Amino acid sequence: MQTGAPALEAKNITRLYKSSGRGVSGVSFDVRPGEVFGLMGPNGSGKSTLLRVLSTAIEPDGGAFQVCGADGIREKRKARARMGLMVDRPTHYGDLTGWANAYLFARSYGVEEGKAESVLAELFDYFGLAEYRDDRVKTYSYGMGKKLALIEAMAHGPDLLILDEPSLGLDYTSQLAYQRKIRELAASGVAVLLASNQVDEVEAMCDRVAFLHRGKLTALGTPEEFVSSLEGTRRIVATLRNPVEYGDLEGVPGVERVVPEGRNLVVQCEERAGMVADVVAGIVRAGGDITDLAVRRPSLEDVYVKLTGEALKDEV
Amino acid sequence: MRFDPPDAYWKKDVVLFFGKRFALLIKMLYPVALIVPVAASDIPAQYAAAVVGIVAIMAGTFGAGESLTADLNDGILMRFSLTPLSPRRIVFELLAVNAVLDFIQLLPALLLVYVLHPAPLVWVLAATFAVFVTLVTANCIGIFIANFTSSPADVLLYATAILAPLIYLSGFFRNQDPTGLRALLRDFVPFAYMNDALQAVFGLAARSAPFEVFLYPGIIATLLTVGVCLTAPRLLSPRL
Structure with missing residues (x-):
């Protein structure tokens, strides 16, 4: 389902690191509501830099972007409220339980107490973490940590999901569950920006794909167009x-x-x-x-x- | 008020503080172990007061700076800063909760000092307030240092470099009767007022009046708090 104004609109995003001169340059694209948009590129292609900019972690040297109408540079907090974010190396408070971590994030995104409890219970159950919810996160495996990060990204019902290598480290069953959840969310109108080098995953899930190479967007289209x-x-x-x-x-x-x-x-x-x-x-x-x-x-x-x-x- | 699961950044720190029982026991005991033997001994009052002051300064500075750089290195604090919460609010909560938790650690030792050295109530209150303000100031210094380094070891180094002249100016060991510029500078160091109040508790004549102990360090700590909170966007941004 793809309707309405873009959930994410990036125009000429440029961010170059002074030390190396690398980064991203002049990247423009949009992600529409209900669309799963793939971002591919080898290590050093600028994916992480682009995601840092779009997640409002760093400001671009040039260009602009909007998240659901909010200016990503001047209205960071509004933009952050509309997006769910999963970084490639998720970190948590190891001495807190998985539930406490997820609850803290959900409440920090403004989810009401009762709703946070019900949404998190559903997501913990969905991702198979219900049994481990009261365990300290430092006892979690890497894959469990990734699932917890997915829960934290989704719990507040964002309009835009930014996911960096979300399935890396997930077992096969969890990968299927995660892919099903992404499709469900997209069907309900959530826009998804998925940075991944898992070719099968991108091909199977994404409506459109952009290729980054040496900091530039080299091609953009549907997987079918590219393959054909x-x-x-x-x-x-x-x-x-x-x-x-x-x-x-x-x-x-x-x-x-x-x-x-x-x-x-x-x-x-x-x-x-x-x-x-x-x-x-x-x-x-x-x-x-x-x-x-x-x-x-x-x-x-x-x-x-x-x-x-x-x-x-x-x-x- | 419910703390666990935490629904605010500061509650998370409270849960973590009280969550590990053995660590909590050590945290609560070490100020007592350092301060009470000194308070019970017959060493000169100004040095007994200095020991209490030094413990407060170290607890505040190293506590906030080290835990903050650890969280920054881990990436969790940066991830947290990408929630819609204001970075300044996050840093304020971090500062406030660390100061209060440090104060809770020091309180048993302080109470034992008051038992061993009965003093007028006004000085007891002034000293207690001054210790808290010192902890706020010390935490401000720790957070300020974290702006410039991501290494907990560097925090110790930088903190020592910053604290040494402040401790000197405060008159804990030397500069006890300052004049001229040193006297002027001393008035701008909150630790000095704590030292005055603690010396009064230990039976010495204080340089400052009780109202000065309440007023001036409070103003200075408030300004420092505002200043440190203004560094929040830089502090919580990725170190690239």
Whole structure:
């Protein structure tokens, strides 16, 4: 459901660190109510800086942004009241219980006592933390801490959710629960800005995606648009028993790019008859011992590789 | 009034303060262990008063500065500052609750001093108030230092550098009969009034009148509180 004026509107956001000259430059986009908007980019692309600016933690050098009509620079507290925030490394008061942490945050966002109790009870139950609500947070696992941070971000019913790598560290069941909750919230009109390098997650959840590279927004569109722009290409993932020198593989006709990902060799190539056989032959010639092979449709990661010439996972 | 779960920043500190029983026991006992033997001994009254004053100053300065830098390093305070609460309110709550909790720590020792050295009520009240104002001032110094460092160890270093001249001016050990510029500067240090009041409790003639002990350090601590709260946006912003 996407209606009305943008919940988040960023115009020409620029923030460069004096020490390194890096940051973000001239970034503009909007997130509409009910939209899940993905933000992708490798480490150092400026994602964290952009999120710091949009969460009102730091001021931009230039540009402006509005959160539900509130100026993010001059009306910080109004903007903060409308947003729910989950940072990538959530921290809590370790000597307080999970419940006490979440309650403190909910009340600090102005949620009434009774409502805070009922909303938190529902969210603790939903995310499977009800059993641990009275345990001190310092006894929580990393994943439990992430779930608590999600609860804190959602409890006050924000109009805009800003989530930085929310699913990293969550177990599979919790990931599904979190994705379902995000879809529910979006269906009820909440705008979601999701910064993630989990390609599957972004592809499955986001209505639109923006790619950041070296501080600039390099592309913006729907996942379908991006992936269909790669029509005619295929992604061959070969799992190898041993690492190989793959330089010659890039010389195989039709091969556009070769990227190592752990024990996998990811080959982006044309879709044509005999292409897979040529790639396999090239790997074998390079001395590779293939233990598994998959031919997949292109993903957002391939899009990113095409756009920037860099692989996300190569830098993680 | 309900404290747990906390619904305000200051209540969180109260819950944490009373939440760890062993730590609480140590916190409550160490001022008694430092102050009472001195108060019960026959050392010169001005030095007994100085010991009480030094304990109050150290408890206030190091307490706020160290816990604040720990929370800043942890990122939790910055996350908290991204709620709609005013940063100045957060810092004010932090200052006020730390000063009150420090005062609670010192109160048993102070009461034992009053039992060992019965003094006119006005001086007992003045000394108690002056100790509280000293704690507010010391916490202001600790919070001010946290603006410039994210290391608890640096807090100790910077605090020592700031406190040493203030302690000198206050006349705890030296500068007990200041004249000229030193006398003028002494009047602007809240610790000096506490020292005067405590000396009166220990039976010495005080340099200040009781109303001065209530008035001047109160004004100075209020101004310092306002000043420290004005640093809140900087204090609570990310250190990049």
